[in-house]
Amino acid sequence: METIDTRVDQIAEEIASxxxxxxxxxxxxxxxLNYRRGLKSLSEKIQRRLEIExxxxxxxxxxxxxxxxxxxxxxxxxxxx
Amino acid sequence: MTIADDWIALDTNIxxxxxxxxxxxxxxxxxxxxxxxxxxxxxxxIIRELQNHLLPDEASELFRLFNRHxxxxxxxxxxxxxxxxxxxxxxxxxxxxxxxxxxxxxxGVATLISENRHFLSEIPSLPxxxxxxxxxxxxxxxxxxxxx
Numbered sequence: 001m002e003t004i005d006t007r008v009d010q011i012a013e014e015i016a017s018x019x020x021x022x023x024x025x026x027x028x029x030x031x032x033l034n035y036r037r038g039l040k041s042l043s044e045k046i047q048r049r050l051e052i053e054x055x056x057x058x059x060x061x062x063x064x065x066x067x068x069x070x071x072x073x074x075x076x077x078x079x080x081x
Numbered sequence: 082m083t084i085a086d087d088w089i090a091l092d093t094n095i096x097x098x099x100x101x102x103x104x105x106x107x108x109x110x111x112x113x114x115x116x117x118x119x120x121x122x123x124x125x126x127i128i129r130e131l132q133n134h135l136l137p138d139e140a141s142e143l144f145r146l147f148n149r150h151x152x153x154x155x156x157x158x159x160x161x162x163x164x165x166x167x168x169x170x171x172x173x174x175x176x177x178x179x180x181x182x183x184x185x186x187x188x189g190v191a192t193l194i195s196e197n198r199h200f201l202s203e204i205p206s207l208p209x210x211x212x213x214x215x216x217x218x219x220x221x222x223x224x225x226x227x228x229x
Binding site (some may be wrong): 028031032034035036038039042043045046047049050056060063064066067068070071072073074075076077078079080 | 093094097098099100101102103105113114125129130133134135136139142143145146149150160163176177178179180181
């Protein structure tokens, strides 16, 4: 029966026969897919947390106001010591 | 000067609206997905703002994702020069906006993507341009796919 390790070996063997530019392209594509999946997962996690906190449906105005408040607070901490 | 080649910065609102998949700003999530096609500079001011908006584990996860593109996403913890921050502040902007502007000016960043339409509009000769996420995506698509 084929195990994951055997399958990985087969795929690696095949990829090793590719041109280096093709290998590079595959690695970039893989990194991109992993990034997008990770981003989607993080985004869903944040939205679940906001839902629990009752903040998921904050108005745009409220969000901009919160962002402006945090911006000033961070800058004051860094530049008004 | 194109968005695909030059270093750009994403304002905190782009990152937050993108992570929330906010329906009012769908281009923010789309742009976040395409970070690997851009060269993005993330200065201290934006990092610290994100840390305030997110829980510690969420922020760590986000930066781990950014680190998947180390050649395209540059994160720095340096403070901006206080004199430069003060110069922008004296030109009429708030301290926080002045800090962001100073970071970008110091690093020679060509474009800031922001949904704040009034960002630094009081400054007559900003050393960078300000685009919305939708305008940035349109520019990126023109470069990648022609006029489509």
